Amino acid sequence: MVTDVILRTLRRMLPSITALLAKHTGDCIICGNRRGSKQPGQFSALCSPCYRAIPWISRVYCQVCGRPEHCPDCIRRQRSGFVINRSAVRYDATIREWLALYKYRGNEALEPLLGAILHIAYRGLRAQLTRNGPGAASLRFDAMVPVPVSELRLLERGFNQAERLAAHLAAAENLPLWDVLRRVRHSGKQSNKTRGARMRDTRHLFAADVSFMTSRLQQLRERGSAAADPAGCRLLLIDDIYTTGSTANACAEALLIAMKKAAPAMTVEIYCLTVARS
Numbered sequence: 001m002v003t004d005v006i007l008r009t010l011r012r013m014l015p016s017i018t019a020l021l022a023k024h025t026g027d028c029i030i031c032g033n034r035r036g037s038k039q040p041g042q043f044s045a046l047c048s049p050c051y052r053a054i055p056w057i058s059r060v061y062c063q064v065c066g067r068p069e070h071c072p073d074c075i076r077r078q079r080s081g082f083v084i085n086r087s088a089v090r091y092d093a094t095i096r097e098w099l100a101l102y103k104y105r106g107n108e109a110l111e112p113l114l115g116a117i118l119h120i121a122y123r124g125l126r127a128q129l130t131r132n133g134p135g136a137a138s139l140r141f142d143a144m145v146p147v148p149v150s151e152l153r154l155l156e157r158g159f160n161q162a163e164r165l166a167a168h169l170a171a172a173e174n175l176p177l178w179d180v181l182r183r184v185r186h187s188g189k190q191s192n193k194t195r196g197a198r199m200r201d202t203r204h205l206f207a208a209d210v211s212f213m214t215s216r217l218q219q220l221r222e223r224g225s226a227a228a229d230p231a232g233c234r235l236l237l238i239d240d241i242y243t244t245g246s247t248a249n250a251c252a253e254a255l256l257i258a259m260k261k262a263a264p265a266m267t268v269e270i271y272c273l274t275v276a277r278s
């Protein structure tokens with residue numbers, strides 16, 4: 001019995017131990033095999049099979065949420081606070097495991113890898129917007145806003161994965177990071193709920209700090225970024241997984257409400273960027 005528990009615990013810890021050792025030995029941070037040499041530099045911490053297992057979304061089907069197949073959620077949604085979402089990869093078994101290693105087992109070695117995947121989603125979003133709208137030179141995001149986790153989740157996990165990944169992207173793209181959203185109440189584990197229940201439950205789940213936004217907008221004005229621009233302010237909401245879009249939508253609505261108070265005359269557009277689309 002005791003041996004069983006020990007074995008089970010060890011097995012559960014194995015991926016974390018593998019990754020921890022790999023970080024120091026130069027092996028693949030996922031499986032511990034020898035690293036590949038052919039993949040792009042930001043993925044050099046992986047072996048070739050792990051790199052090839054990344055389920056990139058190469059063609060989107062739903063133009064709103066970026067899902068690579070038919071999407072019932074965007075049709076069902078009556079109001080949308082965000083313009084579009086783009087994700088880099090499908091939420092398959094591989095990505096589920098990588099995110100779990102990072103989020104629940106606290107394996108920080110995966111952070112640059114997931115940050116790099118998010119960065120590819122960002123390039124995809126920019127490319128898409130440049131094709132359909134203003135040229136690349138005038139396309140600008142004013143700030144990145146991470147989707148918050150509840151206080152309870154923060155205590156359990158010790159960090160907010162969306163905030164960490166957003167910080168990676170903010171540093172890479174030299175953009176401000178606005179940690180302005182708060183969860184007003186704890187909604188329970190989203191992963192245990194049906195899609196319909198998630199869409200109902202996330203209403204008014206978030207609020208944005210108006211005074212924080214007012215002061216950040218002032219900073220942007222001083223830098224000549226927003227407000228002076230007739231195109232207004234463009235915010236990028238960041239999360240790890242996009243499922244039904246209800247979290248993204250609730251966050252976007254909270255941001256729009258706060259921006260209306262902070263800068264009533266300003267046009268605000270919110271885009272959403274996620275690592276994986278489930």
Ligand SMILES: [Zn+2]
Nearest residue numbers: 028031047050
């Ligand atoms: Zn590997």
Ligand SMILES: [Zn+2]
Nearest residue numbers: 062065071074
């Ligand atoms: Zn959709």
